[in-house]
Amino acid sequence: MSNRLFGAAVALLAAALVAGCERPPVDTVQRGYRGTGMELVYNPRTELRVAEANQAPAVTPPADSDAGPKARDIYKNVPLLGHLSVAEFTRVMAAMTEWVSPEQGCNYCHDPAAMGEDTKYTKVVARRMIEMTQHINADWKPHVAATGVTCYTCHRGKAVPQQVWFKAPPQDKRSDFIGDLAGQNQPMKMVGMSSLTIDPYSLYLLGDQTIGVGAATALPTGHVASILHTEETYGLMMHMSAGLGVNCTYCHNTRNFKSWESSPPQRTTAWHGIRMARDLNNAYLEPLTKSFPANRLGPLGDVAKVNCATCHQGVYKPLYGAQMAKSYPALLTPTAAKAVADGLPPPMAEANRSVLYFGVGSATLEGEQAKGLTKLIATLAATPAAKAQISGYHSAAGEKASNEKLAKDRAVNVRDAIVAGGIAPARVVLDKPLQVGANVSGEDPAARRVEVTVK
Numbered sequence: 123m124s125n126r127l128f129g130a131a132v133a134l135l136a137a138a139l140v141a142g143c144e145r146p147p148v149d150t151v152q153r154g155y156r157g158t159g160m161e162l163v164y165n166p167r168t169e170l171r172v173a174e175a176n177q178a179p180a181v182t183p184p185a186d187s188d189a190g191p192k193a194r195d196i197y198k199n200v201p202l203l204g205h206l207s208v209a210e211f212t213r214v215m216a217a218m219t220e221w222v223s224p225e226q227g228c229n230y231c232h233d234p235a236a237m238g239e240d241t242k243y244t245k246v247v248a249r250r251m252i253e254m255t256q257h258i259n260a261d262w263k264p265h266v267a268a269t270g271v272t273c274y275t276c277h278r279g280k281a282v283p284q285q286v287w288f289k290a291p292p293q294d295k296r297s298d299f300i301g302d303l304a305g306q307n308q309p310m311k312m313v314g315m316s317s318l319t320i321d322p323y324s325l326y327l328l329g330d331q332t333i334g335v336g337a338a339t340a341l342p343t344g345h346v347a348s349i350l351h352t353e354e355t356y357g358l359m360m361h362m363s364a365g366l367g368v369n370c371t372y373c374h375n376t377r378n379f380k381s382w383e384s385s386p387p388q389r390t391t392a393w394h395g396i397r398m399a400r401d402l403n404n405a406y407l408e409p410l411t412k413s414f415p416a417n418r419l420g421p422l423g424d425v426a427k428v429n430c431a432t433c434h435q436g437v438y439k440p441l442y443g444a445q446m447a448k449s450y451p452a453l454l455t456p457t458a459a460k461a462v463a464d465g466l467p468p469p470m471a472e473a474n475r476s477v478l479y480f481g482v483g484s485a486t487l488e489g490e491q492a493k494g495l496t497k498l499i500a501t502l503a504a505t506p507a508a509k510a511q512i513s514g515y516h517s518a519a520g521e522k523a524s525n526e527k528l529a530k531d532r533a534v535n536v537r538d539a540i541v542a543g544g545i546a547p548a549r550v551v552l553d554k555p556l557q558v559g560a561n562v563s564g565e566d567p568a569a570r571r572v573e574v575t576v577k
Contacts, residue, residue, distance in 0.1 A: 153386065159376035160386075162369050172367060172436045178444035179274060182217065184451070185209035198238030201481035201488075202252050203452055214452055221274035222248075223281050230281060240483060243413050250486055254406040256456035258398065259447055265394040270447025270454060275433050275440050285365075285431040288420025289328075290321035306353065322357035323429050327399045328408075333358065335380070362392065365431030366438050388438075395430060403427040405492075409542050412534065456489060466567050469494025473501045474576040478536060479567045485531035487539055495536070499543040501576050508576050510545065512536055513553040517569035522557075529555035529572075536572045 147166075154160030185207060193211035194204025203211055215228070223230035231245040240246050251273065259270040276283040293303050305319040325331040333355050334347035347355065363370060373389040375381065382389065411425040419425060433440045447453055470477035471494040478491045502508055514533035516525035530552075537550045558569045 153371055154375060160371040162372060164367075169367075173442075175278070176435060176437050176441050178441045178446055179220065181446065181449045182213055184449060185213050199240070199483035201484050201486075202249060202456075206452055210452070214450060217450065218248075218273050221272065221279065222277045224279050226281060238483070240485070243415065246413050246486065247410055249484070250406060250410060252453070253456060253486075253488060254402060255453050257406075258402070259453060260455045262394065262398045262401075265391055265398050268448070269439070269443055269445050271433060271440065272446045272450060272453055274446060276428070278435070282418075282426070283428075283432055285429070285435055286426035287323050287429055288426060289324055289422045289424045291421050316357075316360060318357035318360060319354045320357075322354055322361060323427070325354055326358050326396060327429055328403050328427065330400065333396070358396075362430050365429065365436070366434045367436040368438050372438065399428050399430065399432075404542065409487075409535070409538050412538055466491065471495070471497050473497045476574040478572045478574070480532050480570040480572070482570065483528070485528060485535055487532075487535050492539060495539055495543065495574070498574055498576060499540060499545060502540070502545045502549065503543075505576070509549045509551055510537075510540055511551045511553060511575045511577050513573045513575075514555045515558050515569060515571050515573070516555055517566075518557055525557075526555045532570075532572050536574060540574070 149164045149166060151162045151164070152160070153162060186209065188207065190207050190209060192204060193200050193206050193208055196208055197204075197211075200211070203214060206214065219228055219230075228234075231242055231248050233239055233241045255271060255273065258266055276285075278284070290305065293305075305321055307317045308320050319325075326333060331351075331354070332347070335352040335355055359370065363372075366372065370376075370379070373385060373392050375384040375386070378384055407425050407427050411419070411423075414425055416423075466479040466481070469479065469491045476494045476498045478487060478494050480486070480491070481488065498510065502510060512533045514529035514536075516529035533552050533555070537547075537552060540550050541547050558566075
């Protein structure tokens with residue numbers, strides 16, 4: 123009897139030991155010289171499922187963007203894509219609907235009773251996401267190269283991308299008897315079910331903590347990072363490995379993980395990718411926090427943010443490198459669209475005063491206008507006693523209540539941009555919306571401005 127129990131126990135232990143292992147056979151791909159240990163390991167069964175989930179959708183052939191009237195001449199409130207012909211504008215809108223909200227349709231972002239109004243938060247967010255897509259394709263070529271991205275890269279037919287992240291809640295202080303966990307020993311999928319920190323994203327993809335590991339020599343001369351710092355770096359690396367479906371050897375040479383000289387070019391691409399994700403989270407997503415309802419925010423009230431898996435979703439190149447973006451030229455660059463659609467004057471960007479302009483019917487602080495706060499934020503950072511006073515202006519034409527609300531929304535977005543620059547909310551004061559002269563229409567940029575003064 124005892125032998126049978128012992129045998130069962132041994133079998134159970136063996137099963138437990140191999141439970142975390144992948145069932146053979148597995149495939150390997152040599153990526154470096156023999157003897158360097160640079161091989162990628164793939165499970166054919168897993169890869170089949172991943173491949174099915176990373177197929178690019180069919181592309182409708184582009185319409186002639188120079189033929190017929192422009193979208194801005196037919197439709198109301200199209201500040202980003204109004205330079206397109208009606209046919210091309212309709213094609214892009216139809217594609218975006220399929221990419222993001224195939225079940226909800228156009229009404230996911232638009233009020234069917236007032237298509238041109240920004241009454242739904244999803245429309246405000248969508249416009250900013252179009253700008254973000256253009257920014258990626260135009261300004262982050264060191265990471266996306268000529269392949270680029272579209273809304274589908276992240277959404278994959280879902281209104282909310284599945285691979286996003288929120289800030290992790292702090293340790294429950296009622297459990298102090300277990301000591302400070304430092305965000306560790308809570309196995310999670312994002313770090314390969316290891317005991318590494320549960321929130322490497324906040325450190326590196328929102329903050330700019332230096333990515334480093336312990337040095338090869340004894341302290342203090344060779345010190346690069348503490349043990350905790352090193353483990354936080356490993357947490358980020360585990361996420362990147364899982365997000366891209368690759369081994370560490372995709373970016374590193376096992377002879378010397380630290381050496382850039384012996385690393386493959388993918389490591390440089392990844393270096394830019396980390397900084398791109400940080401840029402998108404800080405410049406585009408975090409400032410949208412106030413636009414989302416509470417049920418779309420995380421447990422700490424923060425907005426959903428991007429990481430490597432948001433685009434890659436388990437493959438070394440999103441959608442295996444399918445070049446969807448080139449079929450949608452409107453998503454490749456923001457320059458022509460802004461110049462034609464907005465016609466806004468450059469922002470006034472002084473150390474103690476900024477004047478920022480907005481598109482017709484829009485409360486979004488866009489492109490060059492957002493850069494108009496840089497000097498002013500620097501002044502506030504260097505002068506702790508100073509405060510920023512914000513005044514939003516609106517046109518005398520149209521309904522006063524809606525104009526005042528739009529002016530207030532613009533002022534609030536400017537305030538959020540200043541706060542996102544590291545200035546305490548208590549140091550930013552909002553004035554009541556002001557009306558410009560009665561002879562100024564809503565088409566004049568002077569009727570769509572926000573002024574910020576340091577006092």
